[in-house]
Amino acid sequence: MEFSEYFSTLSPYLSMGKHRSFYFIELIGNFIKDGAMDSCEILKYKPDTHARYISGRRRLPWKHAQYLYDHRDLKKFSDWMWNRLDESDSYDNVVTWLEQLGITSNDPTETCAKLLENILLDIIKPADIPTSEVEKNIFPLKKIYYRSTFTFDNNRIIMNINSVDSSKRLSAQGIYKLTANYEFQTFFRHRSRVIQVSTTIDGLFIKGDTSINNWQSQSFMNNLVSAKTYNCTAIFIVISLMDVCTVQFLMIGE
Secondary structure, eight states: OHHHHHHHHHHHHSTTTTTTTHHHHHHHHHHBBBSSTTOOOGSSSSSHHHHHHHTTSSSHHHHHHHHHEEEEEEEHHHHHHHHHHHHOOOHHHHHHHHHHHHHOSSSSSHHHHHHHHHHHHHSOOOOOSSSSSSHHHHHHOOOOOOOOOOOOOOTTTEOOSSSGGGGGGGTTEEEEEEEEEEEEEEETTTTTEEEEEEETTTTEEEEEEEEEEBBBBBBHHHHHHHEEEEEEEEEEEEEESSEEEEEEEEEEOO
């Protein structure tokens, strides 16, 4: 589950009609220890930045997820949520939502605290396997380091391009899987940090930019940049095929 879904689902029961940014600050502020609030950067951001996290247009950055996880206070969150459910008379609504997720709980506030904890863990730690049966069939990766938000036709077949001269058959219609030594470099474009991933096969230079927000672990991403090269598997589509092959990376892992 993504943070935006969690936030929006519980909003009618916990926000008490307050502005979404104010509710964001309350929810996060009640999830962490009192002593950690003054140093919590994400609480100091402007409402428009909070709105990006709320809507899902931007994922919670790794460093903030790590801070919230390290300073979590599940009992504080549970106590705050109990008060809100009592005020909004919405205990049964939250229980029903949890049951729809396949979760039976004697204490929905404690369960919701653990759910938020798990959401943060999903951001901090790389996923070991794809999260859906469709992805298991389409993306044969055991570990996922990077997952793009780009959408595409799931019925398209992945083509391996590990064989000699196979890269000459690349086209904009295919989805390709390539295991190789990739180079990782960091750049700033439009004031945003991006990680450029590149490799060369059969004399063809392949490169693409990846958003830091879509890496499962920022610390692992930074280690890749420091190491400069790493042997891994990437799945991508072709955006432009000229002297340089520009691609959209869908997943990077092993």
